Amino acid sequence: MSIEAMPPEGALRSDVPVLEVEDLSVTFTRRGEQPTRAVDGVSFSVSAGETIGLVGESGCGKSVTSLAVMGLLPKRGVQVGGSVRLAGTELLGASDRTLRRLRGSEMAMVFQDPLSSLNPTVPIGTQVTEVLVEHREMGKREAATEATDLLDRVGIPDPARRLKEYPHQLSGGMRQRALIAMALACSPRLLIADEPTTALDVTIQAQILELLRELVVDSGTALVMITHDLGVVAGLCDRVHVMYAGKVIETADRYELFARPRQPYTGGLLASVPRLDAGRGVPLTPIRGSARDAIPWAEGCAFAPRCDNAQDDCLTEVAGSTVPLEYDGPGRELRCRHPLSYPQQTPAGATASGAGR
Amino acid sequence: MLRFVVRRLLQLVPILLGLSVLLFAWLRALPGGPAQAALGERATPEAIARYNELFGLDQPIWVQYLRFLGRAVQLDFGSSARTGRPVTTEFLERMPGTVELTLFAMVFAIGVGIPLGYLAARRHGSWLDSSAVIGSLLGVAIPVFFLAYLLRLLFAVELGWLPGSGRQEVRIDATHITNFYVLDGLLTREWDAAWDAFLHLVLPGIALGTIPLAIIVRITRAAVLDVVNEDYVRTANAKGLSADTVRRRHVIRNALLPVSTTIGLQTGLLLSGAVLTETVFAFGGVGSAIYDAIFARDFAVLQGFVLMLAVVYVLVNLLVDISYGLLDPRVRVR
Numbered sequence: 001m002s003i004e005a006m007p008p009e010g011a012l013r014s015d016v017p018v019l020e021v022e023d024l025s026v027t028f029t030r031r032g033e034q035p036t037r038a039v040d041g042v043s044f045s046v047s048a049g050e051t052i053g054l055v056g057e058s059g060c061g062k063s064v065t066s067l068a069v070m071g072l073l074p075k076r077g078v079q080v081g082g083s084v085r086l087a088g089t090e091l092l093g094a095s096d097r098t099l100r101r102l103r104g105s106e107m108a109m110v111f112q113d114p115l116s117s118l119n120p121t122v123p124i125g126t127q128v129t130e131v132l133v134e135h136r137e138m139g140k141r142e143a144a145t146e147a148t149d150l151l152d153r154v155g156i157p158d159p160a161r162r163l164k165e166y167p168h169q170l171s172g173g174m175r176q177r178a179l180i181a182m183a184l185a186c187s188p189r190l191l192i193a194d195e196p197t198t199a200l201d202v203t204i205q206a207q208i209l210e211l212l213r214e215l216v217v218d219s220g221t222a223l224v225m226i227t228h229d230l231g232v233v234a235g236l237c238d239r240v241h242v243m244y245a246g247k248v249i250e251t252a253d254r255y256e257l258f259a260r261p262r263q264p265y266t267g268g269l270l271a272s273v274p275r276l277d278a279g280r281g282v283p284l285t286p287i288r289g290s291a292r293d294a295i296p297w298a299e300g301c302a303f304a305p306r307c308d309n310a311q312d313d314c315l316t317e318v319a320g321s322t323v324p325l326e327y328d329g330p331g332r333e334l335r336c337r338h339p340l341s342y343p344q345q346t347p348a349g350a351t352a353s354g355a356g357r
Numbered sequence: 358m359l360r361f362v363v364r365r366l367l368q369l370v371p372i373l374l375g376l377s378v379l380l381f382a383w384l385r386a387l388p389g390g391p392a393q394a395a396l397g398e399r400a401t402p403e404a405i406a407r408y409n410e411l412f413g414l415d416q417p418i419w420v421q422y423l424r425f426l427g428r429a430v431q432l433d434f435g436s437s438a439r440t441g442r443p444v445t446t447e448f449l450e451r452m453p454g455t456v457e458l459t460l461f462a463m464v465f466a467i468g469v470g471i472p473l474g475y476l477a478a479r480r481h482g483s484w485l486d487s488s489a490v491i492g493s494l495l496g497v498a499i500p501v502f503f504l505a506y507l508l509r510l511l512f513a514v515e516l517g518w519l520p521g522s523g524r525q526e527v528r529i530d531a532t533h534i535t536n537f538y539v540l541d542g543l544l545t546r547e548w549d550a551a552w553d554a555f556l557h558l559v560l561p562g563i564a565l566g567t568i569p570l571a572i573i574v575r576i577t578r579a580a581v582l583d584v585v586n587e588d589y590v591r592t593a594n595a596k597g598l599s600a601d602t603v604r605r606r607h608v609i610r611n612a613l614l615p616v617s618t619t620i621g622l623q624t625g626l627l628l629s630g631a632v633l634t635e636t637v638f639a640f641g642g643v644g645s646a647i648y649d650a651i652f653a654r655d656f657a658v659l660q661g662f663v664l665m666l667a668v669v670y671v672l673v674n675l676l677v678d679i680s681y682g683l684l685d686p687r688v689r690v691r
Binding site for chain 2: 070096100102104105111113117122130131
């Protein structure tokens with residue numbers, strides 16, 4: 001296959017993963033302040049029809065990762081390093097024109113807060129059709145018909161009427177559906193959903209997740225779910241990357257991760273989920289401390305100050321001895337010197353999800 | 358929509374009633390009545406009494422008020438004590454001048470202010486931004502009469518580039534149909550008269566437009582800085598829209614919301630008469646008429662002008678509210 005000779009449209013390949021992120025780093029610099037490394041050497045890839053989860057608490061760099069992939073970070077005061085390839089095409093350093101052509105058509109994003117993510121002064125219809133007009137070169141009328149179909153597809157009742165309405169006239173769930181409709185308008189290969197259900201109540205959450213799942217199954221979209229909600233992960237993601245302080249600290253298949261979390265942080269996250277079968281009055285088990293207690297990765301493990309398993313070798317005075325992300329059985333990677341261990345280790349690779357890969 | 362307009366117009370009734378009571382009481386509390394102003398300081402008590410009788414000023418104040426009210430609802434505010442001409446006629450002669458001046462000033466302020474504010478925001482932190490901020494601070498801080506005087510001295514008196522007083526050169530024998538001199542010139546195809554009237558607007562218009570300009574620059578800049586960080590602008594970029602579409606549909610449109618409020622308020626203020634500017638440029642608008650009326654204790658003119666300006670002010674605000682609904686669907690009235 002001669003990749004070099006291909007025209008711009010054909011530059012996207014289908015023989016490689018839809019999204020490959022390699023050693024991505026994002027550093028925020030402000031005059032007179034220490035640069036902040038929000039994302040530090042993150043690597044992952046997503047194939048068509050696959051869903052991966054980026055999981056972590058607020059400030060761990062998961063949203064910044066997604067914005068870096070989309071090229072939506074501000075240009076001033078931000079340094080992005082590493083490599084982001086969309087179906088083989090390098091996005092970092094690509095021209096603004098190329099990025100604008102790919103955004104909305106080949107890769108799309110659904111944001112967290114549906115109300116503030118929609119323009120309050122523009123009808124829903126225009127906000128949907130503008131994508132079609134921009135990328136699929138449709139006329140106004142054709143785009144309006146297509147927009148009606150899209151709204152119908154994401155489950156908005158009476159779509160023709162909704163097109164003429166403004167965001168404030170829609171319910172929260174409908175707004176999120178409208179946002180999803182916009183993201184789907186050009187059948188993108190990659191969809192990034194940044195906490196798409198956080199602002200919604202539980203029943204609507206379930207509907208939206210179901211909608212996203214159907215999408216992946218029906219159109220083979222590669223989906224990146226960014227979330228702090230382990231319930232979402234359990235229901236949707238094939239593979240999970242747990243992030244802490246800008247780095248991936250554990251990667252595993254969904255079942256593996258829930259059955260045998262290895263990183264104490266992941267274990268803490270799972271343990272802190274409220275359980276229906278717990279007795280009344282049993283307090284939740286939080287991870288002690290907060291994300292602000294992190295130490296620089298260069299001094300060992302950023303999670304060490306909050307970790308129950310931490311030992312002396314997790315914290316080194318010498319800079320540059322970061323705990324590495326290492327192979328931890330098939331399909332698993334782990335960044336930890338003293339991981340949680342389990343009495344009977346099932347031979348890795350024997351699980352259903354592992355075998356299917 | 359219609360109900361909204363009607364309701365707002367009905368609100369005018371209590372506003373005007375209250376205002377008329379205040380005005381009436383306040384004017385009569387002023388030292389030195391109209392008789393004294395008209396007849397001079399050495400007028401005999403008899404002459405003053407006869408003058409008051411003639412104009413009904415000897416009646417109890419509430420009788421005077423009711424009489425005034427009864428005529429006012431028929432748009433009859435009496436005659437000017439100074440010129441003897443009906444107040445309504447004088448107002449209709451004067452108002453077009455002020456409207457022209459206001460339009461010029463606001464077109465100047467909007468035409469320069471919005472682009473400048475937008476550029477300042479997009480080049481946040483640049484020299485252009487800093488000078489826009491400092492310039493607008495100066496613009497708000499500088500006293501209008503001082504600026505008016507300075508402009509007149511420099512461009513009219515010293516350089517002689519632009520006319521410095523009046524609404525039109527007297528030597529031009531222009532026909533006046535509507536009393537909007539520029540419009541009149543265009544209607545009658547007397548191009549030179551229209552151009553001359555336009556030139557007479559430039560200096561007072563710039564003086565008058567400076568404060569609105571400064572405010573518009575600041576508000577636009579702040580609004581754009583706010584809006585570019587909004588989530589929906591990020592969404593628009595995530596949709597891969599062209600930079601131009603994002604700017605037009607998603608940034609500027611929303612940034613104009615606060616700006617439009619400012620524009621409305623400022624227009625209303627300017628329309629109610631720029632007393633200082635009109636006086637410096639001897640510009641025959643309502644502002645200079647009010648100035649003259651105050652000195653002459655010309656009750657009829659003051660009452661009539663202030664009440665009619667109140668109507669104008671309320672109408673302008675109504676227009677602003679309606680246009681705001683056009684820009685922002687969230688406050689749209691149905």
